[in-house]
Amino acid sequence: MTTTRTRHPGRARRTAAVLAAVVGLALLAGCDPTDTAPSPTPTASETPSPTAAPPAAQCDDATTSYAPDAGTSVTPGSTMAAIQDRGSLVVGVSADTLLMGSRNPLTGQIEGFDIDVLHEISRALFGDPDRLQFRVITSGQRLDVLTGGQVDLVARTFTMNCDRWQQIAFSAEYLRSGQKVLVTRDSTATGIDDLAGQRVCAPKGTTTLDRLSQHPDITAVAADTHTGCLALFQQGKVDAITGDDTVLAGFVAQDPYAKVVGDAFSAEPYGIGVPAANVDMVRFVNAVLDQAKTDGTWTALYDRWLGALGPAPAPPTSVYGRTP
Structure with missing residues (x-):
């Protein structure tokens, strides 16, 4: 049965203006910049060589990562030493996920919680938080750019799960999210179970879209990006x-x-994605995250970007015990 959608009386009048702003953001997001200059995709000679075998396929807990073993020290021949020699950390990010990773239309800079976590990793590696080369990617590209060696890290609201551990490695959990639904302000829906017969959008290549298959009465609509879903929503197409x-x-x-x-209606533990073979890089990143969780940096970043969700919770506990 198809449910007729009731539209807010002001919706048609404001859709064009809001959509124009979203389209503008999407156009900005389509660029491939750094904070200061365009971000080239690293060539084979620029990409650090793997330092260990990929992790085992077995996975009892997707949040279990590799324990730090040398803090943030960098040893010769390590993945981190090769990145230092290159001069910048190449990272896959979103540029259209407001509060997590999006381009500021006034400054042109990409900013958000995910981005500030990467700044902390750059600070630990170079003594400079801005040695980042951003590669703007969609959710569906996160695994590809890591398995293809095109980036050193991915920080893009990346849910850790056992299937993904088959192809890449993750840092310890650095943020816990949960799946919810967004509707029009005049909607009477109170959750996902009230959306039978309706069209619900989620980005391609996400656990969010996969989970919609558990609701066969809902028509799942896939978009390339989060902004694509918002544009469809504001056009009345979902x-x-x-x-x-x-x-x-x-x-x-x-x-x-x-x-x-x-x-x-789900738990979404976020981790930093790392090429599977670069276990030493995972350990380094985990040392940076543990420091941020204990010295107040993590809480300050949460308050800055995600305070609208409520007071900062305790940082996620790092779970270690995985072996190569």
């Missing part, structure tokens, strides 16, 4: 968007005629 609460909070900030409803 009735709702589902995604991590961190992402949906950014949508509400862009569209005052939208709201997030219901309790989270």
Whole structure:
């Protein structure tokens, strides 16, 4: 049965203006910049050589990572030493996920919680938080750029799961999110179960889209990016968007005629993606994350970017015990 969508009386009047802003953001996001200059894709000679065998395929807990073994010291011949020799850390990021990784239309810089975590890793590696080369990617490209050796790290609301551990490695968990739904402000829906017969958007290549298959009465609509879902929503081509609460909070900030409803119906532990063979890099990143979690940096970043979700919780506990 198809549910007729009730539109807010002001929706048609504001759609064109808001959509224009979103399209502008999407056009900016389509660039491939750094903070200061374009980001070339590293060539084979620039990409650090793998330092260990890929992790075992077995996975009892996707949040279990490799324990730091040398803090943030850099030894000759390591992945980190090769990156230092190159002079910059090449990272895959979003440029259209407000609050997590998006381009500031006034400054042109990519900013957000994920981006600031990468700045901390750059600070530990170079003594300079800005030695980052950004490669703007979609959710569906996250695995490809890591398995293809095109980036050193991916920080893009990247949920850790056992299937992904088959292809790449993850840092320890650095943020916990949960899947919710966004609807129009005048919608009577109170959660995902109230959306039977309606069209719900999620980005391609995400656990969010996969989880919609558990709701056969919902018509799942895939878009290339989160911004693509927001554009479809504002055009009236989908009735709702589902995604991590961190992402949906950014949508509400862009569209005052939208709201997030219901309790989270999944747990989404975020990790930094790393090429599977670069276990030494995983250990280094985990040392940086542990320091940020204990010295107040993590809490300060949460308050800066995600305070709209409520007071900062305790940082996620790092879980170690994985072996190469």
